[in-house]
Amino acid sequence: MDTNMKKLPPRRVDVPKRILHWGLALITIVLIVWSCTGMDFGGIKATAGQIAGAIFSGIFHPDWSYVYNGSGEDLVSQLWQTVCIAFLGTFISAIISLPFAFWAAHTKHKKWYVSRTGKIVLAIIRSFPEIVLALMFIKAVGPGSAAGVLALGFHSVGMLAKLFSEAIENLEDGPNEAVTAVGGSKTNITMFSTLPNLMPALISNTLYRFDVSIRSASILGLVGAGGIGYPLIIALQYRQWNRVGIILLGIIIMVIVIDWISGLIRKKLV
Numbered sequence: 001m002d003t004n005m006k007k008l009p010p011r012r013v014d015v016p017k018r019i020l021h022w023g024l025a026l027i028t029i030v031l032i033v034w035s036c037t038g039m040d041f042g043g044i045k046a047t048a049g050q051i052a053g054a055i056f057s058g059i060f061h062p063d064w065s066y067v068y069n070g071s072g073e074d075l076v077s078q079l080w081q082t083v084c085i086a087f088l089g090t091f092i093s094a095i096i097s098l099p100f101a102f103w104a105a106h107t108k109h110k111k112w113y114v115s116r117t118g119k120i121v122l123a124i125i126r127s128f129p130e131i132v133l134a135l136m137f138i139k140a141v142g143p144g145s146a147a148g149v150l151a152l153g154f155h156s157v158g159m160l161a162k163l164f165s166e167a168i169e170n171l172e173d174g175p176n177e178a179v180t181a182v183g184g185s186k187t188n189i190t191m192f193s194t195l196p197n198l199m200p201a202l203i204s205n206t207l208y209r210f211d212v213s214i215r216s217a218s219i220l221g222l223v224g225a226g227g228i229g230y231p232l233i234i235a236l237q238y239r240q241w242n243r244v245g246i247i248l249l250g251i252i253i254m255v256i257v258i259d260w261i262s263g264l265i266r267k268k269l270v
Contacts (some may be wrong), residue, residue, distance in 0.1 A: 058241030059248060066246050073231070075250045082227035083254070085145050085220070086213035089152025094206045096157050101164030102190075108168065118165070125158030130216050134225040145226030152213050152220070160209055167201035168194065207262040214258050218251055 068076045102108050104118030133151035141147050175193040221229020228251060235243040 054239070054241045055244060058243070058245030060245070061242055062246035062249055063240075063242040064246065066243055067250075075228075075231075075246060078221075078228040078231055079250050079254050081145055082217045082221070082229075083214065083258070085148040085225075085227050086152065086210060086217040088149045089217070090156055090206060090210045090213045092149070092153040093156035093160055093209070094202070096153070097161040097164055100157060100161035101168060104161060104165040105168040107171075115165075119162075122158045122161050122165075125154065126162070127158075128155060130155050130220060131223060134220045134223050138224055143224035143226075148217060148220045148225035148227055151225060152216060155216075156209055156213060160205060163205040163209075164198070164202060167198055167205070171197050204266055207266055211255075211259055211262055214255060 066075050068074045071077075100118060100122060104115055104122055106112065106115035109115050130151050133154055134147055137147040137150040137154075141150065171194065175197055179189045179193045217227045218229050218232075221227035221231075222233045224230060228247060232244065232247045232251075235241075235247060
């Protein structure tokens with residue numbers, strides 16, 4: 001070893017930064033403990049094991065007669081309705097989200113408060129859970145798939161517009177400057193530069209949101225907003241475990257198939 005090599009000076013300890021990290025860790029632990037103490041846990045019921053066993057028995061011995069019987073109330077029909085609710089809600093929200101995305105993107109406005117107000121509006125829209133929106137729309141249009149479509153569409157606008165606005169902010173300025181250099185207007189920039197470059201992100205985020213909407217549509221039926229959730233809650237209330245089993249299997253298969261198809265579409269188009 002070269003004795004002439006200078007020894008590196010000891011690394012200076014950033015005491016304030018270390019105190020901040022330990023303080024944040026301590027606050028996190030206190031919050032976790034406080035959250036646990038606030039839970040009203042009365043213990044596991046004596047019938048919990050029996051109910052869990054009945055559910056698993058229903059999954060392994062499903063009611064195959066419920067898969068399809070032509071009545072429109074069978075499993076295939078309800079799953080198809082769930083897919084339609086998720087597709088329409090996502091399709092409507094993807095179209096409505098574009099103007100909100102341009103509103104919330106700070107690179108499209110000279111005044112900072114314009115995009116800030118857009119972001120605040122999107123945050124307000126996202127703050128309403130799908131279940132609450134479904135209950136509100138059920139009061140407005142009645143129970144059924146229409147309420148589910150409106151609830152998913154309204155909620156998805158907040159999330160998709162946020163993702164779209166971030167994609168707009170991450171676009172490079174080169175194509176926009178090229179359109180401007182040849183005398184293009186703001187409309188030309190949007191139509192021939194921004195939207196074509198934004199399309200991969202639009203497709204990817206919309207497909208991702210559709211995956212999420214499939215799961216949400218399955219839950220919305222629990223409050224009467226159409227889809228597979230309604231027969232599931234009825235089967236649970238009447239302890240029809242065989243039917244619960246076939247419905248759960250149907251939901252699992254539906255989610256796996258939709259996820260696989262959307263993955264293939266992303267690889268082809270994005």
